[in-house]
Structures are given as C-alpha cells and as structure tokens.
Amino acid sequence: MEKRGDSEMPSARCTLTLRVSAGSGVETEAHLVSLRDWLAAEDVLRGRVELLARTPRPGQMGTALDVLAVALGSGGAGAVLARSLSTWLVQRRADVTVHVSRGDGQTVSVEVRRASDPQAVIGAVGRLLEGGEE
Template sequence: METVDEKSATMVELSVHGPSGDQLLRTLRAWLGHNDAFRGQTELRRRPIAEGDMGGGLDVLVVALGSGGAATLLVQSVSTWLNQRRSDVTVTIRATDGREVSISVTRASDPLAVMREAERLVPLQPHE
C-alpha cells in the first residue's frame, strides 16, 4: 500500500488519557491500522520535554491524513474505538497549528444506580 507523503499530508497528534494510557494508545494505533486509510499512516512518538516538566513527555500517536475525507474517517474511527472501551477514556486530537478537540467516554460502574439518581431528579411520569 502506498503511504501518504508527510510533506503533503495533514499531521495530527492523538493522545489518550485513562487507565494504562500508553497501552490504550497502542490499542488505538492497532485499531486504526485495520482501516486501509490509516494502515502505515500512524507512528507512536514521544513528545519533546517542555520547560519545567520532570521526566519524559507523554506518548502521542501521529496520524498522517491524506485528502478525501480522512479527517472525518479518523473522528468516526476514534469514536467507534472509544465506545468499545470499558473504562473512562479521553482522546485528544491536536492539529499542528495548535487547535485541538477532546472526545471523552465516561462509564458508570453501576448504570442502574445512575438511572435511579436521574429518576430522583426528574421523576418519570406516565403518559396519559
């Protein structure tokens, strides 16, 4: 498969925050690798250490986006991957110009308890 030329591609960085962040990032890379549009277009990197930081930077997943709706496909793929997680996870997608967006999935340990609490706040009324 031909890879996207980095000079003509839009590069974005994805970072993952949650339990076992590094492992989640590797899992996300593998997930994206199953899609032909991203196969060979991802690379795990270490961020440079910023002034005032102690130790190494956080790992990021760099994705080269070609044209033809690759950005939309990336967002859809990340959303699907997030919905399959069983814990609270946030993925931040950052463009080279500094713009970023974060997508979070929060899992309740007891969904029925959440429903009960919501029902206390807004009692369900039968339809007449």
C-alpha cells in the same frame, strides 16, 4: 486548508496528534497502543499512524509512549479517522479521554462518556478538521 466543493477539507499534509488520558501511565500507554492498532487497521489510515515516544525525564528509565501522529491526505482519511476514533471510544470499558490537535494549536477533547453518541465524536473531530471550534 484547501477548498474542495462547498466544504473545507484538510490539506494533503495535515498531521493530527492524538493523546490519550486514562488512569495510570501504564494504562494510558495500553490504550494508546490499542488506538494505534485500531486506526492502523483502517485501509485509508494504514501507514499514516505513528506512535511517538517522549524523552525520559531525569530519574526515569527508558522512553514512554506519549502520542500518536496521524498524517491525513486525500481520500477521506479525516472522515475515516473520526468514525474509527468514535467506534474505538465506544468500545472502551474504562474512562478514556482522547485529545486531538492540529499543527496550528486547535484542539478537541473527546471523553468516553460522551462517546456513547458516536455522531458527537464524529462532529467534534470534523469541526477540528474544518477549522471550526467545538
């Protein structure tokens, strides 16, 4: 982490991974693609959001979309990610949980039921970026 002013900010090379949990695998993939499209529409995040697929398990055909990788840097990308994720969750019509992880293993999970309070989502992701615990 590099220090900027009074607060800790993520380094320019900080990459977060986002996993979505929602019902069936097909439903989860649909939410993951939706989240990717939503985040990629943000100017600050454009070109920084990538869908990653996992290797198929024995007996499975093809790969499954598994996770989003979001590369953060300067310019307030972390704050934009937290705000955008909060808005996306509030608009979900299904039970959805997003798990956000840093490279060092710190994780925060945000459920759609909790997303009715956008500030709670922004705060949870913000604490993860600052290195604090939820």
